[in-house]
Amino acid sequence: MKLTLPLLVLLSLVAISIALDDTPPRADLVIANRSDIFTLDPQRMSYLKDFNMAYALYEGLVRWNNDDFTIQPAAADSLPRVSTDGRTYTFHLRGDARWSNGDPVLASDFAYAWMRAMLPDTAADYSSLFFMIEGARDLFDWRAQATRAHAMRVFESPEERDAAAQALWRQTLDRFDSTVGVSVVDDRTLRITLDRPVAYALDLFCFPVFYPVHQPAVEGWMTDGRLDARRAMYDEPPPFGDRRFVSLNPATARLEQKHDWQRPGRIVCNGPYVLDAWRYKRDLRLVRNEHFHSPDIVASDSVVVLTIEDTNTAVLAFESGGIDWLTDVNAEYQADMLAQRRAYEARYASELERLQAGGATLDEAIGQLPPPGDGERRNIHAFPSFGTDFYSFNCRPTLGDGRVNPFATPAVRRAFAQSVDKRAIVEQITRLGEPVIDSFIPIGSIPGYDSPEGLPFDIAQARGELRQAGWEDRDADGLIENEAGEPFPVIDLLYTTGSPRYKWISLELKSQWERALGVRIELRAKETKFYKEDLKEGKFMIARGRWYGDYGDPTTFLDLFRTGNGNNDRGYSNPAVDAMLDRAESELDSGRRLEALQACEQYLFEVELPLVPVCQLLQIYMYEPGEVTGISGHPRLAQYLWRIGRVEHAGSSAR
Amino acid sequence: MRRLILRRLLQLPLILFVVYTITFTLAWLIPGNPMEKPEGRRPLPEIMQAMLEQYHLDSYWGFYVDYLGKASGVSWAIGAHDQPFDLGPSLQHENRSVNEILAAGLPVSMTLGFSAVLIALLIGLVTGVIGGVKPGSFSDAASLLVAMIGISLPSFVIGTVLLVVFTVWLKWLPVGGWGSLATLILPAITLALPIAAYIARLTRFGMIEQMQADYVRTARAKGLSERQVIWKHALKNAFLPVLSYLGPAAAMAMTGSFVVEKVFAVPGVGTHFVEAVLSKDLTLIMGVTLSYAAMLVLFNLVVDVLYRWIDPRIQQA
Numbered sequence: 019m020k021l022t023l024p025l026l027v028l029l030s031l032v033a034i035s036i037a038l039d040d041t042p043p044r045a046d047l048v049i050a051n052r053s054d055i056f057t058l059d060p061q062r063m064s065y066l067k068d069f070n071m072a073y074a075l076y077e078g079l080v081r082w083n084n085d086d087f088t089i090q091p092a093a094a095d096s097l098p099r100v101s102t103d104g105r106t107y108t109f110h111l112r113g114d115a116r117w118s119n120g121d122p123v124l125a126s127d128f129a130y131a132w133m134r135a136m137l138p139d140t141a142a143d144y145s146s147l148f149f150m151i152e153g154a155r156d157l158f159d160w161r162a163q164a165t166r167a168h169a170m171r172v173f174e175s176p177e178e179r180d181a182a183a184q185a186l187w188r189q190t191l192d193r194f195d196s197t198v199g200v201s202v203v204d205d206r207t208l209r210i211t212l213d214r215p216v217a218y219a220l221d222l223f224c225f226p227v228f229y230p231v232h233q234p235a236v237e238g239w240m241t242d243g244r245l246d247a248r249r250a251m252y253d254e255p256p257p258f259g260d261r262r263f264v265s266l267n268p269a270t271a272r273l274e275q276k277h278d279w280q281r282p283g284r285i286v287c288n289g290p291y292v293l294d295a296w297r298y299k300r301d302l303r304l305v306r307n308e309h310f311h312s313p314d315i316v317a318s319d320s321v322v323v324l325t326i327e328d329t330n331t332a333v334l335a336f337e338s339g340g341i342d343w344l345t346d347v348n349a350e351y352q353a354d355m356l357a358q359r360r361a362y363e364a365r366y367a368s369e370l371e372r373l374q375a376g377g378a379t380l381d382e383a384i385g386q387l388p389p390p391g392d393g394e395r396r397n398i399h400a401f402p403s404f405g406t407d408f409y410s411f412n413c414r415p416t417l418g419d420g421r422v423n424p425f426a427t428p429a430v431r432r433a434f435a436q437s438v439d440k441r442a443i444v445e446q447i448t449r450l451g452e453p454v455i456d457s458f459i460p461i462g463s464i465p466g467y468d469s470p471e472g473l474p475f476d477i478a479q480a481r482g483e484l485r486q487a488g489w490e491d492r493d494a495d496g497l498i499e500n501e502a503g504e505p506f507p508v509i510d511l512l513y514t515t516g517s518p519r520y521k522w523i524s525l526e527l528k529s530q531w532e533r534a535l536g537v538r539i540e541l542r543a544k545e546t547k548f549y550k551e552d553l554k555e556g557k558f559m560i561a562r563g564r565w566y567g568d569y570g571d572p573t574t575f576l577d578l579f580r581t582g583n584g585n586n587d588r589g590y591s592n593p594a595v596d597a598m599l600d601r602a603e604s605e606l607d608s609g610r611r612l613e614a615l616q617a618c619e620q621y622l623f624e625v626e627l628p629l630v631p632v633c634q635l636l637q638i639y640m641y642e643p644g645e646v647t648g649i650s651g652h653p654r655l656a657q658y659l660w661r662i663g664r665v666e667h668a669g670s671s672a673r
Numbered sequence: 674m675r676r677l678i679l680r681r682l683l684q685l686p687l688i689l690f691v692v693y694t695i696t697f698t699l700a701w702l703i704p705g706n707p708m709e710k711p712e713g714r715r716p717l718p719e720i721m722q723a724m725l726e727q728y729h730l731d732s733y734w735g736f737y738v739d740y741l742g743k744a745s746g747v748s749w750a751i752g753a754h755d756q757p758f759d760l761g762p763s764l765q766h767e768n769r770s771v772n773e774i775l776a777a778g779l780p781v782s783m784t785l786g787f788s789a790v791l792i793a794l795l796i797g798l799v800t801g802v803i804g805g806v807k808p809g810s811f812s813d814a815a816s817l818l819v820a821m822i823g824i825s826l827p828s829f830v831i832g833t834v835l836l837v838v839f840t841v842w843l844k845w846l847p848v849g850g851w852g853s854l855a856t857l858i859l860p861a862i863t864l865a866l867p868i869a870a871y872i873a874r875l876t877r878f879g880m881i882e883q884m885q886a887d888y889v890r891t892a893r894a895k896g897l898s899e900r901q902v903i904w905k906h907a908l909k910n911a912f913l914p915v916l917s918y919l920g921p922a923a924a925m926a927m928t929g930s931f932v933v934e935k936v937f938a939v940p941g942v943g944t945h946f947v948e949a950v951l952s953k954d955l956t957l958i959m960g961v962t963l964s965y966a967a968m969l970v971l972f973n974l975v976v977d978v979l980y981r982w983i984d985p986r987i988q989q990a
Contacts, residue, residue, distance in 0.1 A: 025794075028787050056710075057768055064710065141720045143710075162719045267727075274727060277768045298769055298777050300851065300940040326849060326938045330833065335848040335938070338840055547705030547953060584715045 045303065046318035047646075047664055049343040050332055054299045054325045058280040059236075060229040061135040064143040066566070066655065067345065072226035074304055074321070074659040075287040079109050079128065079208070082224050084650040084658055087465060087570055089220050093123055093230070093288065097220075104215030104606060105152075107223075111206040116309040117232050118292045121249045125208035127230035127288075129200045134236075135227055136198070137190070138162045139273040144227040147568075150219065152199030152211045161190055168271035176268065183271040184258075217608045218571035225569055235286035236279050238262030247286050290316045290660040299325050304659065317648060317663030336397075336640050342664055343649065344640040345657075347398065350518070352638055353449035358395035365394065380651075385644015397642050402453050404463050404654045405566035405635040406575075409511075409527065411559070413628050414589035418557035424489075424507060425559060428626050433483040434560075435630040436473050437534035438527065444633050447526045448519060452633035457623045459567070459575045460634045463653040467572055467612050470620035473627070477534045484535060491536050498536045509539040512558040514549045520562050523632070527560075553587040563587060564635060570654070572615040573599070579628055590628040595621065674981060681974045685967065686745075692966040693741065693959065700950070700958045701733055707764040707953040728764065730955075740959065760963070761956035765949070771960035774945060778929070779964065781851055782941035785934075786927030788861040790919065793868035793926075797915070798908070800869070801876025805911070806903060808881050816873060823870025832863040832936035849938030860937040864930055868922050872915050879911025886910075913984060920976035924969045 051067050060072045073081075081092040091097055095112040115123035135142045136154045138161055149155040164186055173179035194200075199211030212219060222228060233239075233255075235247035240260045258266055263276040279285060282293050290312075291304035304321040306313065324341065326332040329349045336344045347355075363370060366387050373383035390396050411425040411434070424430050440454035455461065456472025484490065489498040489506055498506050511528060513520040521543065528539040539560075544552060552558055565585075567574040577583055580599060581591040595618060602614035622628065637655055648661035708724045709715070716724075722731075729736040740761060741747075748754035760771035804816035839859060840848045850856050883889060884907055892902045929943025942961060949957035 025791070028791060031784075031787060054766065056766065062767075138717075138719050138723050141716060141724050143716045145717060145720065158719075162723070165723075270723075270726065272723065272727065277762075280768055298766070298774055298940070299944070300777075324850070324938075325940075327944065328849075328935045328938060331836070331849050331936055331938050334836055334841055335850075338844065338848050340848060340850075545951065547703065547951070550709065551704050584717065 045320040045322035047321045047343070047659070047662055048324065048341050049321065049345055049659075049662075050324040050326045050335065050341045052325075052327060052329070052332070052346045052348065055296075055302055055323070057277065058285060058293065058296075059277065060226045060231060061131060061140055061142045061144075063226050069226050070345075070657045070659060071302075071323075072229055072289075073656060074289055074291045075285075075293065076226065076229040076231075076289045077115070077123075078226070078229045079111075079223050080220060082221075082570075082654075082656060084654075084656045084661070085652055087221075087652060087654060089224060105212045107210045107212070107219065108203075109208045109210070111208070112311060113206070114311040115288060116311065118287045118307045118309055119232075119235075119247055120309055121232065121247075121286075122205070123230065123288050124205050125202045126205075127232060128208050128228075129202050130233045131229065131231045132200055133194050133198070134231070136194075137273065138165070140275065142227065144225075144568075147222060147225070147227060150212050150214070150216045150222070152213045153197040154199075155213075157190075157193055157198055160193065164189075165271045169269060180268045183266045183268045186271045187266055187273065214604070215606055217611055218569055218573075221570040230288060232286040232288075235284060236275075237264045238276075238279055238284075245284065247284075291321065294320070299327075301325065316660045318660075321659050333640070342641060342646050343662065347638040347640055348517075352398070355395055355398045356400055356450060356638075358390070358393060359398050362390045362394035362396050365391075381643040381647070381649075385642075397640050399639045399641065399643070399649075399651075400450065400636045401639070401651045401655065402460065402634045402653050403566070403637040404460055405564055406455060406458055406460060406631050407452070407523075407564050407633050407635050408458070408562075408629045408631045410553075410561045410563045410588045410629040411627070412556055412561070412588060413591070414556050417559065418552075418555055421507065423559070427487050429483045429487040430489070431627040431630075432473060432625070433480040433487070433535060434531060435627045436476050436480040436483070437531060438630055438632070439475055439530055440632055441475075442530075443523055443526055447522045448633075450636055450638075452636050454633045455631045457619055458629075458631050459572055459619060460653050463567070464570055464572060466608075468616060470616060470623060472623040472631070480534060496536055497538065506537045507559075509537055510542055510559045511539050512542050512544060512549060512552055512561040514546050514562065515543045516546060524562065556589050561587070563629065566635075567654075572612070572619065573602075576615060576618055576622070579622055588628045590626075592626065595626070674978065677977065677981075678974065681970065681977075685970050688970055689963055689966055692962060693744070694737075696962045697737060697740075697955075697959060700953070700955055701736075703950070703953045705953050706730075707955055710765075728762075730764075736955070740956070744959065744963065760960035763949075763954055763957045765952045765954040765957070771956050774957065775942060775960055775964055778940060778942035778945060781939060782929035782934070782943060783927045785857065785860055785864060785939060785941060786923065786925075786929070788857055789864035789868065789926045790923050792861055792865035793872055793922070794915075794919075796865065796869035797872025798876055798912075801873040801911075802880055802903060802908060804873070805877040805880025806884060808877075813877075816877065820870040820873040820877075823866040823873075826866075828863050828867070828930065828932045829936055831866055832859070832933060835859045835863060836936065849936075851939055856937075856939075860933050860939050863936070864926055864933045868926060871918065871922070875914045875918060876908075876911055879914055880907055883907040883911045913980070916976060916980055916983065920973045921969070923976075924965075924972040927972075928965045928968060 055071055056065050056068050057063055058071060058075060060076055063069055063072060077093045079092060079094040080089050080097065083090055089097070093111055093115045094109045096110065098107040098109045100107055111123060111125060117123060132148060134140045135145055136148045136157055138158055145158060168182060168186060173182065201209045203209050232247060234249055234252065238245055238261055239247060239252060239256055240262055241251050245262060258264065263279050265274050267274050282295050285293050287307060290307055290310050292307045294305045295301070295303040302323040306316060306319055326335060332344055333347065333349050335341050369387060370383050373386060374380065384396050411431045412423055413426060414423060415426045417423045444450060444452045444454055453461065456474060457469045459469055461469050484498060488500050491497060492499045492503060511524055513524040524541050528541055531537055532539055553561060565575065565578060576599060578585055579590050579595050580586065581596050598614065598618040598621065602611050602618065605611040605614055639649065641649060645665055647663055647665055650657060707730065708721060725731045729739050743754050743759045743761060746757040749757040763769050763771055763774060800816040800819055804813040807813055836848065836859065839846045846855050846859055889902060889907055892906050929941040931943045931947045933939065934941045934943040945957060946961045949961060
């Protein structure tokens with residue numbers, strides 16, 4: 019037949035394309051994420067999975083012990099010297115800290131990275147964390163204003179415009195050097211001056227956005243038209259024409275940064291690993307950084323991070339042995355898997371207790387038990403995380419369409435918050451058994467901080483609150499009315515499509531509230547983009563939400579309730595709360611400061627209730643206990659890939 | 674023939690321009706801000722404003738003209754841009770340019786699509802011929818049943834069943850991923866089944882018609898074996914409707930399937946489009962749509978050329 023030739027061509031094309039696709043051997047450690055890594059630029063990161071890459075590729079001045087979140091030196095040779103007024107931190111860098119291209123790690127590398135984060139040009143999500151540093155906020159505002167003014171100005175010629183943009187850039191560098199509290203005392207000494215004493219500054223220095231980057235690599239410095247990031251090649255920074263990944267836009271005077279430096283062979287790191295390969299939505303491969311100062315702490319020589327978007331496929335891939343650690347289990351049957359785990363633990367409860375009393379961790383103890391039988395499982399692990407699942411009340415005086423908002427009254431919010439049976443939600447709806455929570459900050463996640471009680475589940479009390487606010491059933495129709503006889507407005511409850519979780523929780527809340535309070539609720543499901551628009555415009559009465567903390571201080575949660583905070587979706591504004599937060603901010607004694615914050619959280623979650631907290635969010639992992647070690651169970655869930663290793667021992671392959 | 678090819682190739686830019694304008698307008702109307710991340714912090718308002726300006730997202734015409742110039746290569750031709758056919762950086766995956774995403778994903782999707790079309794042809798032609806030769810027989814009913822199942826069962830069901838059977842129970846094949854023949858088999862079969870079912874139906878009807886034609890009787894009369902009559906004479910003519918279906922089918926299979934790629938963790942372009950729309954990633958939406966449109970035009974051209982080559986009657990028409 020005439021078609022034989024085209025068919026043969028097709029077949030050979032298939033064969034060639036498969037042959038060209040090389041697959042490297044299995045790495046020492048294989049982990050799977052649900053989505054691709056977003057960025058390897060520490061100043062631009064904001065996702066947990068990206069942070070985990072930062073811990074592997076870079077090293078900050080200090081780092082947490084990720085089991086208890088005490089702080090240890092990392093690129094610094096010791097903890098910093100802190101001045102008596104608590105405003106000046108002096109770090110000394112270790113002498114053997116090197117970048118993966120052999121360059122020494124210098125104090126100026128930190129200053130450079132931090133300056134990037136402080137400039138509006140970089141568009142870092144976490145710029146505001148740097149505003150605790152003296153002069154940083156001013157630099158940010160000044161630069162934003164100056165570039166705006168530049169864009170408005172009319173120039174005689176393109177050359178003049180270009181020169182003005184260059185001059186503005188030089189002025190920015192000078193301003194950073196002379197006004198911002200980051201000073202490079204010498205190659206190995208960095209002194210940071212804060213705007214005010216910040217109790218959690220050291221904790222922030224552990225956060226990836228404070229990690230250093232290597233300027234010649236990030237900017238793509240070139241000699242003779244070729245990329246060369248070795249610092250010794252340059253006496254001074256080359257002109258913008260010789261920097262491949264940054265440019266000054268003459269029209270806006272902004273520094274525009276390309277992201278192509280984060281590629282294998284180009285990226286320069288100072289952490290335990292370097293990037294060996296990164297294929298979009300496929301895999302990312304890390305290998306040991308030959309120049310890392312402490313190779314002994316690194317457990318695996320190579321790590322592969324796979325991207326498997328389908329949650330069911332990910333579980334199957336784990337079950338078939340291709341993956342050591344699945345970082346985010348979200349299969350529909352995860353509740354059943356957790357029940358199997360509980361069944362297994364229940365069968366060996368006394369042995370587990372004995373082994374743990376002997377000093378073994380839970381994972382080690384489980385690793386020593388016989389393999390699970392039918393209907394049992396031990397490779398799934400649910401850890402309470404540093405995040406809270408909640409439903410927000412719209413606290414603005416009027417709703418998006420101009421009507422009076424009944425939820426502007428705290429008593430109404432308290433009534434709704436108290437009539438939620440959270441235990442029923444986690445046991446019967448999500449079936450994951452998340453820790454229920456009546457306050458906002460995940461319990462036990464911040465050392466030295468005691469969470470307030472919050473309002474317990476109490477329907478009688480809730481009805482009383484509503485009555486006091488003027489809402490009761492006056493005509494015995496089962497629905498509540500105000501004094502004028504007007505019924506309580508039909509409540510518009512907004513949630514997101516995409517995950518069945520919030521559909522089920524929202525349905526349950528609707529039935530709980532309708533039953534307990536005599537109100538009518540209409541559910542409105544929206545796709546995430548639409549949902550976020552509605553949140554921003556205040557077009558909801560109740561809306562689902564969640565929040566993950568960033569750093570080890572209550573303010574990472576409580577700042578959400580400040581008037582005008584960018585993430586204050588509730589439109590909540592209360593001068594008393596703002597004043598309490600300000601007072602805590604100026605408190606120097608850390609014990610008294612935490613007490614002040616606790617009082618603030620107590621006021622917020624026993625009196626004000628801008629939102630109703632439901633439960634602490636879980637992070638669900640799969641790995642074989644005893645076989646994979648070094649995964650932290652601390653709520654803040656910072657995972658150091660270099661700590662994680664695989665132990666092979668006989669008889670351990672049974673799952 | 675040469676005129677046909679030339680005409681189609683000249684039409685291509687025009688078609689792409691129309692597709693660009695319509696898609697861009699629709700995508701622009703999607704609510705939401707493409708620079709915003711699905712979860713997590715909101716950056717400071719000043720920063721967001723600067724980002725919108727940098728990517729020309731603050732003005733419809735600004736983006737329309739700027740992107741059109743860069744994507745079509747005009748900006749490059751007049752020296753205003755350093756790269757021809759630059760589809761821009763992905764707005765959601767800032768680390769990747771759309772060109773890069775397509776360069777990585779299209780070969781994967783195309784390999785998968787090619788393989789699926791080959792498998793579909795094999796299954797579809799064989800079942801179609803078996804059914805069409807003896808309409809109403811048991812084997813016809815069986816082949817119709819197979820075709821029915823192939824058309825009506827959604828890919829995520831077929832895919833998941835195949836996964837569970839061949840990877841979890843039998844452990845013959847890897848669960849997902851890409852890079853070897855073993856990883857290609859299951860997704861290709863899953864993608865092939867609906868196409869195979871359609872081909873089987875087309876072939877069956879064609880065969881029923883052709884088997885009653887005069888030339889078949891002649892062939893039988895001159896003593897050819899039944900096998901030669903079916904495979905050499907009747908199928909040749911019964912294949913023509915299949916061929917015209919192959920153009921759009923190949924384009925569909927090769928531009929990637931969201932479901933199949935997701936279930937088998939195949940790093941193709943199929944998942945990109947859906948995610949791009951959900952996150953309003955304008956540049957990625959435009960890049961994927963434009964490359965789809967181009968592929969569709971080109972595959973239809975290939976089919977037309979093949980058609981003329983196989984069936985000389987067309988040439989006169």
